[in-house]
Amino acid sequence: xxxxxxxxxxxxxxxxxxxxxxxxxxxxxxxxxxxxxxxxxxxxxxxxxxxxxxxxxxxxxxxxxxxxxxxxxxxxxxxxxxxxxxxxxxxxxxxxxxxxxxxxxxxxxxxxxxxxxx
Numbered sequence: 001x002x003x004x005x006x007x008x009x010x011x012x013x014x015x016x017x018x019x020x021x022x023x024x025x026x027x028x029x030x031x032x033x034x035x036x037x038x039x040x041x042x043x044x045x046x047x048x049x050x051x052x053x054x055x056x057x058x059x060x061x062x063x064x065x066x067x068x069x070x071x072x073x074x075x076x077x078x079x080x081x082x083x084x085x086x087x088x089x090x091x092x093x094x095x096x097x098x099x100x101x102x103x104x105x106x107x108x109x110x111x112x113x114x115x116x117x118x
Contacts, residue, residue: 001025001042003033003059004077005051009100013046016104022111030054034062037069043115046098046107049078049085057092064093073114077102 002013005028014024025040027033029051036042045063049056056076063069073095078085081099089097096110 001027001033001036001045003027003030003045003051003056004048005029006048009048009077013102013107016107017111020108020111030056030059030062033059037063041069042072044111045072045074046077046110047074048100049076049080049089057088060089060094061092075110075114 002010002017002024003026004010004013007028010026010028014026017024025036025042027036030047031054033045033047047056047059056078060074060076063072063074074093075096075098076089076094077098077100079100086097095114098106098110
């Protein structure tokens with residue numbers, strides 16, 4: 001699952017992952033992501049940090065705090081590459097931090113490190 005309020009980022013990630021053989025669902029914010037999670041449990045979640053309504057930190061904390069979804073790897077996406085942002089991501093349970101703009105190789109490496117190859 002790719003969660004980002006930027007349609008460009010969602011489409012780019014979805015395209016790259018689909019071409020690599022992965023099935024992708026998307027959401028535009030944390031609230032929508034939680035609704036999508038309830039319908040189709042993804043193997044992995046890429047989630048933007050800065051989003052309206054429910055940001056990536058809050059959504060990650062809710063996912064990781066749920067017995068049903070806690071084992072799903074969550075990879076934070078952000079244009080910020082600061083130590084504080086990375087540390088805050090770890091505190092809410094994220095499994096990895098990827099800086100935007102990401103490359104195809106970085107995106108697929110992140111998936112493969114958590115799930116193995118498609």
